[in-house]
Amino acid sequence: MADRTPWSLSGALRGMFAKKTIDDDTWEDLEDALIGADFGPTITDSVIDELREQVRKYATTDPDDLKRMLRENLEERLARLDPTLTLSARPAVVLVVGVNGVGKTTTIGKFSRFLVTRGRSVVVGAADTFRAAAVEQLATWAERGGAQIVRPQQQGQDPASVAFQTVEKAIAEGIDIAVIDTAGRLQTKSGLMDELTKIRRVIEKQTEIAEVLLVLDATTGQNGLAQAEAFIEHAGVTGLVLTKLDGSAKGGFVLAVQERTGIPIKLVGQGEGIGDLTGFTPHVFVQNLVG
């Protein structure tokens, strides 16, 4: 394994840009590369149509021009939405949702640290009362991140009541930010999706929710779209977090998610360490992708 270099779009595109002129193979290679990065057939077609049009308009045959156009095209698409987190309310309540195993709890650990090092006080709420050892896992992350934690008082307690108690504590003690962890759930499970709606409702009785972050795993394929649509409907998502970008997957599906839903990517996770979380910068994302 050690000698394998990770897959990258730039690797996939290398042959194509090494050529002297743009020809039919160029377009086919480009299509393959975009599909391989999980952009999906629809976005891929749309990007290629636009680039063909541009190449025609500027009458260029130089693959370097095409590369620049590709970079600009993707960057422009990704930059259409504002990635700023809205955390000015006090307390600012952040609800974290997503399907199973995408990295919600880990992201909360990293995010807490991020906020605490910027001088904010943070409390996390362990509203995943279902998964084995989820509370202990969050407690470990809270400790690493320098956040307080509200745990369920008994096994299997209603997650909405844990969320309520977390916000209650933040209000009573003047804690700046309350971040609520929820159990992973597949978007097709209507009972579990209704539970999220209930958690929202219960929090909103106390205060407005500042951000609802949907965590998406970069290794996901086209199912990411279905995930986003369902969580937007049931949880009122305001931002996306893309995790596991340290792997070989490129997470191209998020572009389709952004375009289809109008919800911006706000944070990016790139590892299992507490410092491995950054804001989303279209330029950097595209640079890593296209090279």
Place this chain on the structure above:
Amino acid sequence: MATFGNLTDRLADTFKNLRGKGKLSPADIDGTVREIRRALLDADVALDVVKEFTGKVRERALSDEVSKALNPAQQVVQIVNEELVGILGGEQRRLRFAKTAPTVIMLAGLQGAGKTTLAGKLAKWLAGEGHTPLLVAADLQRPNAVTQLQVVGEQAGAQVFAPEPGNGVGNPVKVAKDSIRFAKDKQYDVVIVDTAGRLGVDAELMKQAGDIRKAVDPDEVLFVIDAMIGQDAVATAKAFQDGVDFTGVVLTKLDGDSRGGAALSVASVTGRPIIFASTGERLEDFEPFHPERMASRILDLGDILTLIEQA
């Protein structure tokens, strides 16, 4: 399980266009192959696998076997189905047990794929079959992975071998090695080794997984993969094949609506059989993987044949 649902719809639409055609022109076949390609890509089947697959289907569709068939469109459907079943592994493959106990099963895969949950599922199922499984906590990295396995073990009614606390403390290779001696002493007849999630590109952790494999000499190494994975399935599967040389695949989270193209990708690229399907968060939510059933579900063959026959 609604896996592949949309792929089925797509293919059904495609084949509907062919119905009633006594003879298929090369243009008909190209159009159909394009639709199949598109449907498979939407289902996250890896691009190389799609190309190979559609190439084969196209070649066979243009051959005598179709032009001489009574109903050429129906014949194309059958070809697609046959090729799908072929890739998915043909016959169902059962778990292999050691001639002399203990049987050792090692689990490996990406972060969050469902390994620890599967460990519990296997333990519960094996205990129900009269075995005495031992779960081994060799993920000493992910926060509270050891605690998680202990909870899962308790739910499954199985013993957990957890000499190290984890959260960065302890050597997983040593734990794995010691667990085999422990199992022999205490006469557990199946040992299930849970390992930390790792990325295909993480050479260091991949080597550690290889070392765990060497230390326990497993009868099965199961590569656990999330059915929602996209095009990365191939790179990841190859990395795990190089790193731990897995003997079988488990597809998880099949209770969702992902089309699970990874099943095709991984089976095709590694040649390893898919042995189990994981279909939920509860320990009883898993079943043996049936290639035939999966393939006919991909195509919804019965319905498509009816459509064509009605033409």
